[in-house]
Amino acid sequence: MSAQVAVITGANRGIGHAIAVALADAGYTVAASARDPGSLAGTIAAAKGSVVPFACEVRDEASVAALAAGAEELGPVHTVIANAGVAGPTRAMHEITLEEWRDTIATDLDGVFLTFRAFIPAMIQRRAGSLIAISSMTGKRPLPGRTPYAAAKMGVIGLVRTLATELGPHGIRVNAVCPGYVAGPRIERVAARQAAIRGITEEQARDEMSGTSPLGRLVQASEVAAACVFLASGGSASVTGEDLNVTAGVVMY
Secondary structure (H helix, E strand, C coil): CCEEEEEECCCCCCHHHHHHHHHHHHCCCCEEEECHHHHHHHHHCCCCCCCCECCCCCCHHHHHHHHHHHHHHHHCCCEECCCCCCCCCCHHHCCCCCHHHHHHHHHHHHHHHHHHHEEEEEHEEEEEEEEEEECCCCCCCCCCCCCHHHHHHHHHHHHHHHHHHHHHHHHHHHHEEEECEECCCHHHHHHHHHHHHHCCCCCHHHEEEEEECCCCCCCCCHHHHHHHHHHHHHHCCCCCCCEEEEECCCCCC
């Protein structure tokens, strides 16, 4: 497995950081990207395995192409995880500007398209590969005030299902992971924004997040990472076109 290369975008913090570390520890050579490659220092330090930093802006076609070319120099790319994303605005849709809408879609949906597209030709030649997109449970159920984000994440699920159908005959699997409320700084910001638009306290917003889980807790980033390692592995050889929930039971469909 050490000869296989895994690529992940947005690997400098949060879920992306956890996924990059988990893949490196599983034996992959990880091509980890972020807009600022210097921000990947913590990911590199945390990993026991090999993590190679790359600069990439997933909204820019040329930047993604450069990432693909650089990653292939490390060895045959087996797994690509399109993780880079933005939260987008938190307001009623009629108060969201077209610029804000387009910025969210460009990163969270166009970025997945551009990332996957850059690696597919080489995977087709090798007749092997695993493409994994990080969607969200918000792509499956409403989250008030987050229409651009929800639209993008639901779009990712549609992209994954269709691409899995296209690429299956070439031996390539395509799946999505749908995290729920993941503990960390980002969920604190989400709670603050939800509290503001709904007129409740931040504590109430946080309690609602954990309270909707049958397990009564938030998801850990390491648990999302473990799902990605599984989807990259031979153990998931018959899994494609799926949107795998890692939500502590908040979403079960």
